[in-house]
Amino acid sequence: VSDSGARGPRPYPLPPKSRKNKVLPEDLKTPDSHVERDPRLIRLTGVHPFNVEAPLSDLYDEGFLTTKDLHYVRNHGPVPLVEDSEILNWEFTVEGMVERPLKLTLRDLIRDYEQVTYPITLVCAGNRRKEQNVVRKTKGFSWGAAGLSTALWTGVSLGDLLLRAGIMRGARYVCFEGADKLPNGYYGTSVKLNWAMDPNRGIMVSYRMNGELLHPDHGKPLRIVIPGQIGGRSVKWLKRIIVSAAPSDNWYHIYDNRVLPTMVSPEASANLPETWKDERYAIYDLNTNSAACYPAHDEVLPLTGGPETYKFRGYAYAGGGKRVSRLEVTLDQGKTWTLANITYPEDEYKLAPENEILYGGRLDMSWREACFCWCFWDLDIPLAQLRDARDVMVRAMDDSMMVQPRDMYWSVLGMMNNPWFRVVVHKEGDTLRFEHPTQPTLAGGGWMERVKKEGRNIVNGFWGEKVAGEEEA
């Protein structure tokens, strides 16, 4: 049994070194004045609360694992203040429909339960929402395509805790509640009990990220982490685990993280409580998605004097343990497609010796078929082809043979946006300039706003472009 630390090479990725940050001047006048942050993060909801993504290129450049510095953050309100000296004394409960309700501290959790460490990609349900907001304003703020991050999370299987507490007959759900007091109560949500008990799902109660105790923005000192599901279910600053017969009735469970039917307008949604409460519209598993990171938005590529190809590259992911089985690229608006290379660094953890311990947790990857992380794709495209292309689009297919669609599924919260990711190619003299769909937050830029301003319908099935070829006749 080997333990964590820098004792020679391991056959799997370890995180890049994280930074020592400071409290930023803009946070000093907010309730988050105790939180040290990386100034590279892009704030999506003004100064406070703190909702951020990294610049897409910076995120990609960090590689498979994201540091706490660049990991996206979704905070609904002020970050609870927990002193370092109080971390091990943090109390939480397992209650509700259990035979033996538990009240335990983080110290108890570490001492009394088996510890595991998994690489897990978390994705905000709002990733790529800016594209929806350009089509029609949703109730959500404008994420770009960097609303996702991957880290090594260490903690205890939620199922182990529940077994210790003893589940009562009739229980069907597990609710989580955090310490973040918000206008509509503490943040809370629920998942199905069945998932919590399924080792393939890997749901955990976690207190370490990339080997470090949790950063305040990521749930210090304790949070839920759910692989393959939207980040909104991975409750931070965890205080209560409640086993129940019904889904959570927390305001945030009902009015957040849902994909209402596309015909429900923001205006109509204000008067449809039964539609909001319909669990069929609640988002759990991530849908299949992808984006190009390079070329970056506004990157300029000389057509002469350099290499004869350009390596397009980016990320993709699927949800619910599914895996991306192919990533395809089109240069002719979907008429023909080319297969990109795919790499899954997650697979390298399966090369670890049996019973490998990392950051105090068992790296328990060899038996699992479910996939918990993003993957990377790349494709060398000849400049001669790029020069003649109007755009480059990518789509992923998952192992259930579902493929990202051409069409956006607009919905009132603007979540789970996953149409083909389109990068426009502009010929400018002896160079090419690339244009992403959007830029995060209120920053301008991107072909969607440009085409919309030109008065074209960007959801006409052809991105607002004239339809090419014989079909126009």
Added chain:
Amino acid sequence: VSDSGARGPRPYPLPPKSRKNKVLPEDLKTPDSHVERDPRLIRLTGVHPFNVEAPLSDLYDEGFLTTKDLHYVRNHGPVPLVEDSEILNWEFTVEGMVERPLKLTLRDLIRDYEQVTYPITLVCAGNRRKEQNVVRKTKGFSWGAAGLSTALWTGVSLGDLLLRAGIMRGARYVCFEGADKLPNGYYGTSVKLNWAMDPNRGIMVSYRMNGELLHPDHGKPLRIVIPGQIGGRSVKWLKRIIVSAAPSDNWYHIYDNRVLPTMVSPEASANLPETWKDERYAIYDLNTNSAACYPAHDEVLPLTGGPETYKFRGYAYAGGGKRVSRLEVTLDQGKTWTLANITYPEDEYKLAPENEILYGGRLDMSWREACFCWCFWDLDIPLAQLRDARDVMVRAMDDSMMVQPRDMYWSVLGMMNNPWFRVVVHKEGDTLRFEHPTQPTLAGGGWMERVKKEGRNIVNGFWGEKVAGEEEA
């Protein structure tokens, strides 16, 4: 504990009464001259081997459960002959990477193991393949939209058998082999061991369908049944269960039931053994799909003198335990959508008393979250709207928020076809006539062949139609 039989109403569906059929004249000169069949079934590969689907309306009219008479059949060759007197003596093995290889008879299986009964929808990976064949000829024959059926299957959990045999370290797959001798050997395939051991997946070894011993076309006397996966994994006439470290190397596992990347042509596929062997392209879980059953193809609807609405209706399904969370209908080619009603008769089995026994098996449905069956949708559409519509299209979304795409994903075997299902509306005097995409097998009919013959590109993103409205400017 109640047992099967017609003892008063149950809170869940029971199958329609099946027929007593005869050997059909056309089968007399084939190796299947011992098999009694229903003459309503549509033969898709000539007289022999027997590959059939029911007329779509007949399938829909039978309701949630399909009789053996109308259940689709996919036979690669002759049906093994098993005398009734030999059913209980049928021998099969559990071998390979197991501690205690088993050789047992069907009699042993019934006597020594717990029996379960589940409603399960089986779907051929080729369902709706005719649409792909119209776009470009695939290597597969032309299924219409009735390549699926639902029955109550009784048998033993595969996981129970494997636990009895004892799984060796390093095992990752379970291979199945049938008794049907084919040009490339016995039919065989494999699934992941992890799935076989997962109670949520419900994989079983089955000997009863709708309470009757298996019909020869459905695997008499013993078969695998895998909920949520393509029918091609549910091996019939089961002889061997082999636990292994690698996927099956059976010819049919490698060269059937795959979705190769769309750019691989039939010609190129002949020389790409590594592509065929790439497990990423093997199909297991079904993708999300739907079709309209009523109006039927060529159904004529008077615009006057009758009701002012027409009830469109059909089926939908998702795979891998997922559920259809919404079904949407468009009358304006995807610009706007309307929500249809969805019913899941499968849910009614959860109303059964605890430990309910049906057909000798425990109806073990209350705790499971995974979905094993199709659902039905319907929507009343005012005739005034239908009259003005060029077509009616439907799409399903599953609970991972993946939606059926506008675009067909063509592939060389023509499998997993699931774009929006489009019914064209023809105004003919004082009536409307409806036109489905295709008709099964080589029969003509359907808008796809018609539009193609008119010289239009049916995969232009607009079904070969002129693009309407401002986008043409």
